[in-house]
Amino acid sequence: MDKPLKTPPPYAITSVDHALRAATMLQLEGSLTVTEVAERLGVARSTAHRLLAMLVYRDFAVRDERRVYRAGPVLELAxxxxxxxxxxxxxxxxxxxxxxxxxxxxxxxxxxxxxxxxxxxxxxxxxxxxxxxxxxxxxxxxxxxxxxxxxxxxxxxxxxxxxxxxxxxxxxxxxxxxxxxxxxxxxxxxxxxxxxxxxxxxxxxxxxxxxxxxxxxxxxxxxxxxxxxxxxxxxxxxxxxxxxxxxxxxxxxxxxxxx
Missing domain, CATH: 3.30.450.40 (GAF domain)
Incomplete structure (x- = not known):
């Protein structure tokens, strides 16, 4: 029998998981608001805002003048x-x-x-x-x-x-x-x-x-x-x-x- 390909880490860090999932959403879908990210992750808007702010800081996301987030230079797809x-x-x-x-x-x-x-x-x-x-x-x-x-x-x-x-x-x-x-x-x-x-x-x-x-x-x-x-x-x-x-x-x- 093949070994499993994805085994959750024994000491999962929820904040890291949320940030990675948010980055994936932006990469796949193009643009999202704080509210949309919060709803998808099941977290408070303040938490989603902090996650997105860190993604922006590290160039995984960018925020436009309408406060909509999209994939940044690190993640941008065609x-x-x-x-x-x-x-x-x-x-x-x-x-x-x-x-x-x-x-x-x-x-x-x-x-x-x-x-x-x-x-x-x-x-x-x-x-x-x-x-x-x-x-x-x-x-x-x-x-x-x-x-x-x-x-x-x-x-x-x-x-x-x-x-x-x-x-x-x-x-x-x-x-x-x-x-x-x-x-x-x-x-x-x-x-x-x-x-x-x-x-x-x-x-x-x-x-x-x-x-x-x-x-x-x-x-x-x-x-x-x-x-x-x-x-x-x-x-x-x-x-x-x-x-x-x-x-x-x-x-x-x-x-x-x-x-």
Whole structure:
């Protein structure tokens, strides 16, 4: 069994975690107010203001004349990339909340960049035993449900380019077995969904489906994550059906905003 990729530190520093999450929000979405950051982090406005002030001081953020914060020189992304991620996240959040209401499991939206998958939105469920928010986290694409869904869209040549041996010269242990991965991705393409058991974290099961644009291209992966003790394979068809309905609705919303 693979070892877990993300293990929380035994002595987590909440203020550091909040600052990093705030920086990630700015990097992914472009601009936010103090109130928006406070609400997203679940902290007081005064706390959010202090966090943002430190990010500005260290050039992770800048504040404009309207007191709106955006990514600073250290974090700034290309405008097109940032706006696409922001549009995806904004359109997806109502659907993620709806899935949580229906299934009561943590729900995520994931995009792929090269051989990594980034969680751009995450809504936690209401159960005491639950998978925490993954928003802003980055994992190897082949170890996540959303990553598998997005890799499944690639041709054999494109997949080989993503995992070209020269890209892993300094970390050959991180390169997946391409033959095995290719076989798995064929199953994902055929079934239209992916199931992740213990690949990104021991004791975690995730089920996901692709979110497609009007041309049928996969833009993101929509998934739920749950403790493995709660997963019943007999429920898989129902889980996939709920996710596919949400993914279709999200795709329709994206198409509408693009016109």
């Amino acid at each position: 405008t097109h990339s940032r706006s696409l991620v922001s549009r995806l996240r904004t359109a997806a959040l109502p659907h993620l909340h709806r899935v949580v209401d229906l299934l009561d499991e943590t729900t995520n939206l994931t995009i792929r960049t090269g051989d990594t998958a980034r969680f751009i939105a995450s809504v936690e469920c209401h159960r005491s035993l639950r998978v925490g928010s993954r928003e802003g986290m980055v994992f190897p694409a082949h170890r996540t449900t959303g990553g598998l869904l997005l890799l499944a869209e690639l041709s054999e040549e494109e997949l080989a380019e993503v995992y070209a041996p020269e890209r892993y010269r300094d970390r050959p242990q991180d390169r997946p077995d391409l033959d095995r991965l290719s076989r798995e991705l064929k199953g994902v393409r055929k079934g239209g969904f992916a199931v992740n058991r213990n690949r990104s974290e021991r004791g975690l099961v995730a089920v996901g489906v692709p979110v497609r644009d009007r041309e049928g291209r996969t833009l993101a992966g929509l998934s739920i994550s749950m403790p493995g003790v709660r997963y019943d394979p007999h429920d898989l068809q129902s889980l996939v059906g709920t996710l596919q309905a949400a993914a279709r609705a999200l795709g329709a919303d994206l198409a509408a905003t693009a016109t």
